[in-house]
Amino acid sequence: MTKFIDLTLSGISTGAVYAAVALALVLIWRATRIVNFAQGAMLMITTFIASAVISSSGSYWLGFGVALAAGLVFGAVVERVLIRHVENAPPLNAVILTLGLYTLLVAVAGMIWGNSPRSFPAAFSLQGYKVGGTRLLFSPNDAFTVLVVIAVAAGLGLLFRFTALGLQMRAAAFAPEVARLLGVRVGRMLTVGWALAAVAGALAGVLVAPSVFLGPNNFDPILISGFVAAVLGGLDSPPGAVIGGLILGLALSYVSGYEGSALAPLAALVILMAVLMVRPGGLFSATKERRV
Amino acid sequence: MLAVDDLRTHYGPVRAVDGVSLTVPEGSVTAVLGANGAGKTSLLRTITGLVPASGGHITLAGEEITRLPVEEIVRRGLAHVPEGRGVIAELTVEENLRLGGLWRRKQAAPQEEIYELFPRLRERQSQSASRLSGGERQMLSIGRALMARPRVLLLDEPSLGLAPVIVAQIMGLIRRLADTLGLAVLLVEQNARSALSVANRGIVLNLGRVVADQEPHQLAADERLRHAYLGF
Numbered sequence: 382m383t384k385f386i387d388l389t390l391s392g393i394s395t396g397a398v399y400a401a402v403a404l405a406l407v408l409i410w411r412a413t414r415i416v417n418f419a420q421g422a423m424l425m426i427t428t429f430i431a432s433a434v435i436s437s438s439g440s441y442w443l444g445f446g447v448a449l450a451a452g453l454v455f456g457a458v459v460e461r462v463l464i465r466h467v468e469n470a471p472p473l474n475a476v477i478l479t480l481g482l483y484t485l486l487v488a489v490a491g492m493i494w495g496n497s498p499r500s501f502p503a504a505f506s507l508q509g510y511k512v513g514g515t516r517l518l519f520s521p522n523d524a525f526t527v528l529v530v531i532a533v534a535a536g537l538g539l540l541f542r543f544t545a546l547g548l549q550m551r552a553a554a555f556a557p558e559v560a561r562l563l564g565v566r567v568g569r570m571l572t573v574g575w576a577l578a579a580v581a582g583a584l585a586g587v588l589v590a591p592s593v594f595l596g597p598n599n600f601d602p603i604l605i606s607g608f609v610a611a612v613l614g615g616l617d618s619p620p621g622a623v624i625g626g627l628i629l630g631l632a633l634s635y636v637s638g639y640e641g642s643a644l645a646p647l648a649a650l651v652i653l654m655a656v657l658m659v660r661p662g663g664l665f666s667a668t669k670e671r672r673v
Numbered sequence: 674m675l676a677v678d679d680l681r682t683h684y685g686p687v688r689a690v691d692g693v694s695l696t697v698p699e700g701s702v703t704a705v706l707g708a709n710g711a712g713k714t715s716l717l718r719t720i721t722g723l724v725p726a727s728g729g730h731i732t733l734a735g736e737e738i739t740r741l742p743v744e745e746i747v748r749r750g751l752a753h754v755p756e757g758r759g760v761i762a763e764l765t766v767e768e769n770l771r772l773g774g775l776w777r778r779k780q781a782a783p784q785e786e787i788y789e790l791f792p793r794l795r796e797r798q799s800q801s802a803s804r805l806s807g808g809e810r811q812m813l814s815i816g817r818a819l820m821a822r823p824r825v826l827l828l829d830e831p832s833l834g835l836a837p838v839i840v841a842q843i844m845g846l847i848r849r850l851a852d853t854l855g856l857a858v859l860l861v862e863q864n865a866r867s868a869l870s871v872a873n874r875g876i877v878l879n880l881g882r883v884v885a886d887q888e889p890h891q892l893a894a895d896e897r898l899r900h901a902y903l904g905f
Contacts, residue, residue: 545775552761552772559759562721564747564776564821 388638390519396630397530401585402607403622405578410616412554412574418479421604422486424586427451448583456579490597498596534623609653615663674699674857675825680729682719689715691881697857704872706865712881713861721753752823758810762803774820787816808839825857832864844871865903
């Protein structure tokens, strides 16, 4: 029983990280119909920046804040400078562009910070809570991870639902031409969408770095899990991304706990295939497919 | 209020709008008629900046707007209700309306004004726009355009797919908007008879060119035009 509780709690904690990555992918997909393959590399860069700030200032929280701010700026710049040119081009152009950006960022990070992984501090203790006589795997840092992802997801939800900016972003995503006719500056909304997505990605980076270590390629598996989570939730739905992340986190935690961690990546792919075969629109998508 | 002079639009080698000139004075309705493919929708899309003009000039209240981006043209007081109604189905009725007035900030029309014009929308304000009937969608689309208090209103086939009694209501409303708010309305219609019933001026397009520009009663009396282009 203790094992089950341990696996559940750690599944929720890793699921929260997947949720943040999935959120980053979904925000961009929804606004621009582009899968951002560079997302893993972008959050790697912001995490390196956080690491540099933490080691020079000694303050974890300063590094944390700088990572999120850097994500905001980075996302906006990538959209303005690169993505803007392929937004109305065939989808393959965007795929190649984001893959190219991924390669470039990984190479640049290797040149600046080296290719050997380094450790990254955690916000809170990594030692599990003690309940009764037993020590759980779930630590204060895990609790922080879950809470901060929930807070960011809720913040985004409130932004979309209740603010003028959010309303304009949704209009620009659903019906760009009609939005322009209503005076919405659609280009600006896409930039904001990329910026917010990169913040969610940057958050995932600093949260997961203590456990995967910090290196140019260390975040690639996280991107794949985030992508599976996003598909699971329906690529179009931010709440779906969060729930998809949690479901995937739990599933992988049970698989690696009961069957061995070597099977976890395989399990992720099996889940992806199953979802695509049974419910291609994702578990929470609003649109329904039909045979014609 | 709105003046179009020798406007031309090309899609590759195809001339969709070919030297069209027209004016829409304040407080009046100008109907643009013609068969499918006559260039009516292209004309509206060029005026709004959705399609770039390849020649000619468009002025709004004396100001040249020909090559401005859509968002800027909208900010000068032009509202375009696109064909197929352009309601954003993923948003609620209230959100659609709010969106229409956002760029106007404090100067936007109060939603209450729109609900008075269309009481049906008030009953459905918190529902998703996807659940509205065709007529209600058209009302929402026009109401949303009015939220920004425009000076010029472009309407693309507002009668399309609507029952005759609803068409009559919408046409009556268009006339009232021109009379009471002083709007300059450019009304694109295939339903020539209803459009002419409320218009001050009728323009017939064929293959992107103006083939007639007359008072509605003159157009209706011209049997050759009626048979060739207007279908009644």
